Amino acid sequence: MTDKTRRQGRIIGVGLGPGAIDLLSVRADRLLRDATHIAYFRKQGAAGRARTLVAPIIDETAPEEYAMEYPVTTEIPLSDPRYNQLLSEFYDSCTGHIASLSNAGHDVIILCEGDPFFYGSFMHLFTRLQADYPVEVVPGITGMSAAWTATGLPMTWGDDVMTVLMGTMDITKMRDALAIADAVVIMKIGRHFKKIAGLLEETGLASRAYIVCYAAMADETIYRLSDYSEDRLPYFSIIVIHGQGRRP
Amino acid sequence: MTDKTRRQGRIIGVGLGPGAIDLLSVRADRLLRDATHIAYFRKQGAAGRARTLVAPIIDETAPEEYAMEYPVTTEIPLSDPRYNQLLSEFYDSCTGHIASLSNAGHDVIILCEGDPFFYGSFMHLFTRLQADYPVEVVPGITGMSAAWTATGLPMTWGDDVMTVLMGTMDITKMRDALAIADAVVIMKIGRHFKKIAGLLEETGLASRAYIVCYAAMADETIYRLSDYSEDRLPYFSIIVIHGQGRRP
Numbered sequence: 001m002t003d004k005t006r007r008q009g010r011i012i013g014v015g016l017g018p019g020a021i022d023l024l025s026v027r028a029d030r031l032l033r034d035a036t037h038i039a040y041f042r043k044q045g046a047a048g049r050a051r052t053l054v055a056p057i058i059d060e061t062a063p064e065e066y067a068m069e070y071p072v073t074t075e076i077p078l079s080d081p082r083y084n085q086l087l088s089e090f091y092d093s094c095t096g097h098i099a100s101l102s103n104a105g106h107d108v109i110i111l112c113e114g115d116p117f118f119y120g121s122f123m124h125l126f127t128r129l130q131a132d133y134p135v136e137v138v139p140g141i142t143g144m145s146a147a148w149t150a151t152g153l154p155m156t157w158g159d160d161v162m163t164v165l166m167g168t169m170d171i172t173k174m175r176d177a178l179a180i181a182d183a184v185v186i187m188k189i190g191r192h193f194k195k196i197a198g199l200l201e202e203t204g205l206a207s208r209a210y211i212v213c214y215a216a217m218a219d220e221t222i223y224r225l226s227d228y229s230e231d232r233l234p235y236f237s238i239i240v241i242h243g244q245g246r247r248p
Numbered sequence: 249m250t251d252k253t254r255r256q257g258r259i260i261g262v263g264l265g266p267g268a269i270d271l272l273s274v275r276a277d278r279l280l281r282d283a284t285h286i287a288y289f290r291k292q293g294a295a296g297r298a299r300t301l302v303a304p305i306i307d308e309t310a311p312e313e314y315a316m317e318y319p320v321t322t323e324i325p326l327s328d329p330r331y332n333q334l335l336s337e338f339y340d341s342c343t344g345h346i347a348s349l350s351n352a353g354h355d356v357i358i359l360c361e362g363d364p365f366f367y368g369s370f371m372h373l374f375t376r377l378q379a380d381y382p383v384e385v386v387p388g389i390t391g392m393s394a395a396w397t398a399t400g401l402p403m404t405w406g407d408d409v410m411t412v413l414m415g416t417m418d419i420t421k422m423r424d425a426l427a428i429a430d431a432v433v434i435m436k437i438g439r440h441f442k443k444i445a446g447l448l449e450e451t452g453l454a455s456r457a458y459i460v461c462y463a464a465m466a467d468e469t470i471y472r473l474s475d476y477s478e479d480r481l482p483y484f485s486i487i488v489i490h491g492q493g494r495r496p
Contacts, residue, residue, distance in 0.1 A: 117393070
């Protein structure tokens with residue numbers, strides 16, 4: 001029998017920012033130091049980037065931990081219905097566990113790289129929980145902010161249009177979007193790198209493009225696109241093309 | 249005679265985030281608590297939003313302050329060459345003062361609302377200083393992150409294209425950009441509100457649009473676009489249209 005008089009615990013998606021411990025917000029830092037239960041996504045067999053990032057804060061306070069390990073989907077194409085079904089079951093299962101913690105009165109902090117509502121896995125939990133549970137979100141510094149900061153050049157001026165694109169998207173749509181944008185961010189590049197580099201060459205943007213790997217992290221590296229000779233980029237890589245708008 | 253042996257002070261553009269004191273990063277918070285010299289932009293006759301935001305931190309430590317007051321430009325149209333000249337002289341003058349502080353060995357923290365390299369006035373100082381002075385930048389949570397967080401709906405999913413537009417931009421270009429975007433942010437709206445609302449109606453986006461005023465601040469207010477009946481928006485208002493991409 002469920003104890004209906006017990007207060008549901010808060011569920012808080014906390015943006016951790018781009019990957020430096022002191023780029024957490026003060027609010028995120030406090031929530032983590034006081035946390036009794038944390039949850040985070042990670043690849044099977046990995047420590048998890050989010051968990052590793054916050055180690056300096058939580059290792060002292062030793063909260064209860066719930067690691068949500070992504071199912072292995074590399075052999076199922078994105079277009080296969082089984083892909084969506086597998087992920088959907090995974091998010092349902094994670095949601096069930098977090099809901100049970102909340103029902104038991106525990107506050108649960110969900111670690112979110114970057115900003116929780118900006119292309120984040122947390123959003124799949126959020127949409128499943130929000131109707132029945134007290135879910136809150138703490139915004140964070142995005143990886144793209146850290147990437148353009150790392151280039152040492154301002155990103156957007158005056159009336160510049162800035163467009164954010166995924167390397168996994170349709171290449172024709174990407175070409176159309178590039179034609180209108182003044183400033184461009186491309187994320188989730190990985191094995192799509194050669195295709196994207198070719199498109200940037202074709203559209204005359206390649207000479208202005210920077211590659212930032214592991215922005216704000218210890219292994220941060222910045223290249224001009226024209227100086228990068230590998231066939232693919234590490235997962236945490238962002239292409240940045242700065243705007244050129246009005247500047248008095 | 250300049251003392252060439254003296255170390256130049258660091259000049260640090262510090263992102264303050266969207267407007268809540270605990271949404272500063274831990275790094276920004278520490279830099280401000282240790283600051284001996286701060287500089288910030290403000291309108292003539294106003295306390296300044298950036299300065300007001302950090303009052304709880306710096307009022308104890310009482311650093312030296314340099315308020316950079318924008319010249320009044322309301323009577324000069326953007327297209328008039330005098331507009332650019334007036335602003336350029338203003339930024340030159342601010343740069344000169346900050347450079348003199350650095351030459352005297354002082355570290356100077358420049359307060360930047362949001363993220364310094366994202367449509368920020370700081371960028372005009374940065375480009376004038378970077379060749380000759382040690383200038384650093386601390387990224388911040390953008391106002392747009394706080395705005396979509398305030399709506400309580402995730403912003404971008406899967407391969408969604410997100411586009412950031414300025415209300416001050418050419419309306420034809422805005423129409424073209426809206427045609428390609430899945431998720432949209434519109435900033436600097438003010439007196440352009442009616443024109444933009446009309447365009448969102450025309451393009452079928454109005455029913456999905458939210459208005460967020462003063463995101464993350466004490467007077468944060470959220471409207472559906474269809475429920476907003478005034479002719480203009482306050483300056484700190486952002487229109488948010490959420491993406492609808494893949495979600496297992």
